[in-house]
Amino acid sequence: MxxxxxxxxxxxxxxxxxxxxxxxxxxxxxxxxxxxxxxxxxxxxxxxxxxxxxxxxxxxxxxxxxxxxxxxxxLNLRAPGPGAPIVAELPDVKTGGPDYPAAMGxxxxxxxxxxxxxxxxxxxxxxxxxxxxxxxxxxxxxxxxxxxxxxxxxxxxxxxxxxxxxxxxxxxxxxxxxEPNGMGIWRAFVSRPAEVQRTELYYGGPVYIAGYTPTGEGTMYAFLVEKAQDRFGVSDEEATRIMLEESRAYDGPWNAIRADLEKGAHANYTWFTxxxxxxxxxxxxxxxxxxxxxxxxxxxxxxxxxxxxxxxxxxxxxxxxxxxxxxxxxxxxxxxxxxxxxxxxxxxxxxxxxxxxxxxxxxxxxxxxxxxxxxxxx
Ligand SMILES: Cc1cc2nc3c(=O)[nH]c(=O)nc-3n(C[C@H](O)[C@H](O)[C@H](O)COP(=O)(O)OP(=O)(O)OC[C@H]3O[C@@H](n4cnc5c(N)ncnc54)[C@H](O)[C@@H]3O)c2cc1C
The missing domain is CATH 3.50.50.60 (FAD/NAD(P)-binding domain)
Structure with missing residues (x-):
């Protein structure tokens, strides 16, 4: 019934x-x-x-x-600047219980x-x-x-x-x-350097948060969270240029992300609500x-x-x-x-x-x- x-x-x-x-x-x-x-x-x-x-x-x-x-x-926290040093390795709570991984991209x-x-x-x-x-x-x-x-x-x-x-x-x-909360995010689907094994976040630098999350054997998505701006009409070339510019302060795996962006990885923009x-x-x-x-x-x-x-x-x-x-x-x-x-x-x-x-x-x-x-x- x-x-x-x-x-x-x-x-x-x-x-x-x-x-x-x-x-x-x-x-x-x-x-x-x-x-x-x-x-x-x-x-x-x-x-x-x-x-x-x-x-x-x-x-x-x-x-x-x-x-x-x-x-x-x-989750790893890294610092902006040369070498992108890992400043903290934080454990996750297994919100699904012991039978599931803490997270999956x-x-x-x-x-x-x-x-x-x-x-x-x-x-x-x-x-x-x-x-x-x-x-x-x-x-x-x-x-x-x-x-x-x-x-x-x-x-x-x-x-x-x-x-x-x-x-x-x-x-x-x-x-x-x-309602908008005042933040916007750039995201791009890129290749995953082998050293990226979990989400890594960078606080500080030109944006609120820079980071990436692995999604598969060879893939991950990278993101930059910035102050919300009217970016909706920008061309694909301009979107790539902005992601390249805003990510320059971040070293380590960001070098590989920028290489993918330069090869044409598509950058997508949206606001948080x-x-x-x-x-x-x-x-x-x-x-x-x-x-x-x-x-x-x-x-x-x-x-x-x-x-x-x-x-x-x-x-x-x-x-x-x-x-x-x-x-x-x-x-x-x-x-x-x-x-x-x-x-x-x-x-x-x-x-x-x-x-x-x-x-x-x-x-x-x-x-x-x-x-x-x-x-x-x-
Ligand atoms: C930048 C960003 C990053 C995020 N990252 C995460 C994350 O990492 N983890 C997480 O858990 N969540 C994340 N979220 C939230 C997550 O994406 C959403 O909560 C989730 O996708 C919502 O699913 P939904 O099915 O409710 O809505 P949607 O995925 O929006 O699906 C709604 C569907 O309804 C259709 N539709 C609309 N109007 C009509 C209509 N009148 N008739 C028929 N169909 C209609 C639309 O075309 C659409 O396909 C993120 C959100 C944003 C913006």
Whole structure:
């Protein structure tokens, strides 16, 4: 017995696909509508903490994820300047428990392909070029969903996993929206020098943070976090020039990164955002999860992990109860809101300390406290 028989999901990002996998595995009919014409996952690489890996295991996707990514433990801090000396080697908390590595880096397109494959194999119907444009609840507790301005079907539930600029969130009348936090990030997918075995961060120098994360045998993504600027119209050549310029203060593996940039590695730019929608995340039979409900600067790399946990908890409730009622929503919000909010607030605080140049702040203590909290299952 499940609380739903037929569900529509807006968005085929990691969060929408995770929800689709769990529902389809439980025998629920699932239609996933994705606005983009095909699966693309920009942004080069992603860092997935143990608690995200634990979710992939629950989905049945862990073996594929493990094979496609680069597992590592700990974090190195290096200093700017000649030789890029390692100034600290910090241990990680295993937020997924002892069965999973502390973290794993992987190319975003590989993650997207694995989750799409699992969703389709579980029986979910995924439609691309299909933007959810509206919905209306019917008198008999169902939701009529419109896609590309045409009626697309009647469902027991609509899950809005449609990301930062969520159409579903706006249509629900939720006013809380992502706001810039004042930081922008350059990212490039590059080759991995053999000495890079874990994430390494450089504090100090011309940008707030310079760093890189291994994503595979021969690959990693490199990033520079700067004061947010209007960089969106810059040409590819200009983007490369900016990344080269801003990284000159960093030695060590940055020399290899610059060599890749000079050979044409693509530099991608975006701003960090922050928001957390207060409870409830649902109105009747429509609910938002993932980046639609919360976002934060990736200062502790927990954004996707939180969205994946939203998907896991929501689908667990939907597949183990027999009604979509207030008790279900109360249980969902009690398990998800405090946890997602703690991550957003800590991530925003860490970023703000960087912006303020506050060197006395206890960043390590805050990160450790959140990691301890995430080590408890969602
Ligand atoms: C610079 C940066 C670095 C980050 N690094 C990390 C990290 O290292 N680790 C981590 O855990 N998190 C990280 N995050 C956060 C992470 O990327 C997000 O939390 C996660 O990707 C959100 O997934 P999602 O499925 O909710 O949203 P998305 O991935 O945005 O997916 C939403 C999907 O919905 C589609 N869509 C939109 N509107 C509609 C509509 N109306 N109808 C149908 N489809 C629609 C979109 O096309 C999109 O495919 C980072 C974020 C940023 C900005």
């Amino acid at each position: 499940t609380a739903v028989n037929k569900v529509a999901i807006a968005g085929a990002g990691a969060v929408g696909l995770a929800a689709a996998i769990q529902l389809a595995k439980a025998g629920v009919e699932v239609d996933v509508f994705e606005a983009k014409p095909e699966l693309t996952a920009l942004g080069s690489g992603i860092s997935l903490q143990g608690n995200a890996l634990r979710v992939f295991d629950a989905l049945g996707a862990w073996d594929d994820i493990r094979a496609a990514g680069f597992a590592f433990e700990g 992987m190319p975003r397109p590989a993650l997207a392909e694995i989750l799409l494959d699992h969703a389709q194999r579980a029986g979910a119907n995924v439609r691309f070029g299909a933007k959810v444009t509206g919905f209306a609840e019917t008198a008999d507790a169902a939701v009529e969903v419109s896609v590309n301005d045409e009626p697309a079907g009647v469902y027991d539930l609509l899950i809005g996993a449609d990301g930062l600029n969520s159409t579903v969130r706006d249509a629900l009348g939720v006013d809380t929206k992502p 922050k928001h957390i929608v207060e409870a409830p995340w649902n109105r009747g039979r429509v609910v938002i999860i993932g980046d639609a409900a919360h976002s934060c600067p990736p200062t502790i790399a927990q954004g996707a992990a939180q969205g994946l946990e939203d998907a896991l908890v929501l689908t667990e409730l939907l597949t183990t109860r027999d009604a979509v009622d207030q008790e279900l929503w109360d249980a969902f919000h009690a398990r998800r809101l405090p946890r997602a909010k703690a991550v957003v607030e800590a991530s925003v605080q860490l970023a703000q300390w960087q912006i303020d140049g506050d060197r006395d702040a206890d960043a390590g203590g805050l990160i450790f406290g959140i990691a301890q909290q995430m080590a408890q299952p969602a």
